[in-house]
Amino acid sequence: MSLIPDLPDGFEQICCEICGHDDRMLLASRTDLFLGGDIVFHMHKCLKCGVIYQYPRPTSAKMVDFYPSEYQQYTHGVHKENNLARFFRRYGLQKRCKIVMKYLSNGRLLDVGCATGDFLSEMRLQPQWKVVGIEPSHAAAVYAHKEVSLDIVAGFLNNPPFAQHSFDVITMWDVLEHVYNPQVVIHRAANLLRPGGILIVNHPNLDSIDRRIFKNVWLGYELPRHLYLFPSNLLQSLMVKAGLIEITRKSVYGSHAATASSLMFIIEKRFGYGMFTQYLRKFIFSKIARFILMPYFKLIDYYRRGSNITAVFQKIP
Ligand SMILES: [Zn+2]
Known part of the structure; x- marks a missing residue:
């Protein structure tokens, strides 16, 4: 204790x-x-x-203070990036789409915690998919609805205005670690899925190399916005209680950005926020650094040691 x-x-x-x-x-x-x-x-x-x-x-009332409008997920959508940045952002989003379409080629998809709707707008390009988002940030939900013309519900998954068994796929990209009482959220998502439907959860990887290297400043801790982190076997057992079984689990995307973010915390603490730090930030997040380090991140992703892990579950038919 x-x-x-x-x-x-x-x-x-x-x-x-x-x-x-x-x-x-x-x-x-x-x-x-x-x-x-x-x-x-x-x-x-x-x-x-x-x-x-x-x-x-x-x-939950106090937590609102820690999600200001400038919180990085709420700033602006991918379509307002410059061409090069948009190309790389879309490359990451397309990886998420491929995960979905590996299991199902068409259907109705709900993205929980969709923020400004970047993933949904990429998924919408597949004509055989109908997509819907739910987002607790009112400003982000309004943005996704008005600026990106997406079908968005503002709010949490407490009382979702959807019929049970009405979705083929539900996605939670970096969401489950943010929610109060995650078991309830898992059960609500399971209830919205049709039998045989797919739930995809991307979450911080407790077995990651980053966690060992960066310790307190590991991005996965992300205090105070992260409330829960799940060992893989525990998440599997919670899903089984909700009627879902794990199909696969792998590090798919975001390893470089996560490592770079954790490294920046150390650099900012050591050197402050001046020009030198800004220069280092530019380099660490640059495409050149990404290219140089690609073999390392390919290797750790292969061994499921990236900072995040994507787990795919299927509702027992
Ligand atoms: Zn416990």
């Missing part, structure tokens, strides 16, 4: 929402490395089920 003194206003202490146990071990502590501030957040490991969760955590 670890003790966290001085609980700030707007924070709550909870038992593990996965198993109900109240004994935990401190794994990582850090401030908000994206937005700044001096509040220290903590990640713990549940000593019973093994899930990693933020404790104490912001209440």
Whole structure:
């Protein structure tokens, strides 16, 4: 049991929402490395089920403060990038589309936490797919609806306005680690899927090399916005309870960007935010750096050691 003194206003202490146990071990502590501030957040490991969760955590009302409009997922859509940036962004989005179409060639797809709708707008280019998004950020949902003309529902998956068994595919790209009570979200998604339908979940990889190298500053911890991190075997067992079985699990995309982001946290702490840091940032995220390091990231992705992992589940027919 670890003790966290001085609980700030707007924070709550909870038992593990996965198993109900109240004994935990401190794994990582850090401030908000994206937005700044001096509040220290903590990640713990549940000593019973093994899930990693933020404790104490912001209440859902307080959490709104940590998703300002300038949060990177809400800034603007891929179609407003310059040509070169858009080409590379679309390359990553097309990888997601290929994962979907590896299992089903047509149908109705729901993207949970679709942000400004980048993935949906790429998926929509496949005429045999009908796509819908649900997004808790009102501003991002309005953007995706008005600027990208997507069919978007603003809100959470609490009371989704969809019929049960009405989707062939549901995707959660970097979403499950952000939600309160993830088991409920998994069950709601399972309920919306038709028998034989596919659920795709991309989430931080606890077995990644980045986690070992970067420790507290690993992007996967992303405090305070990440509430839960899942060992693969635990996520599998939660899915089985919801009637879903794992088909495959692999590192597919985003390894370079994730490693670069974690590395930048170290550089910013060491050198501040001046010209030198900006120069390094430009290089680390550049296409040249990406090209030079491609063999390394291909190798770690092959061994499922990238910073993120994509797990594909099928609803038991
Ligand atoms: Zn637990």
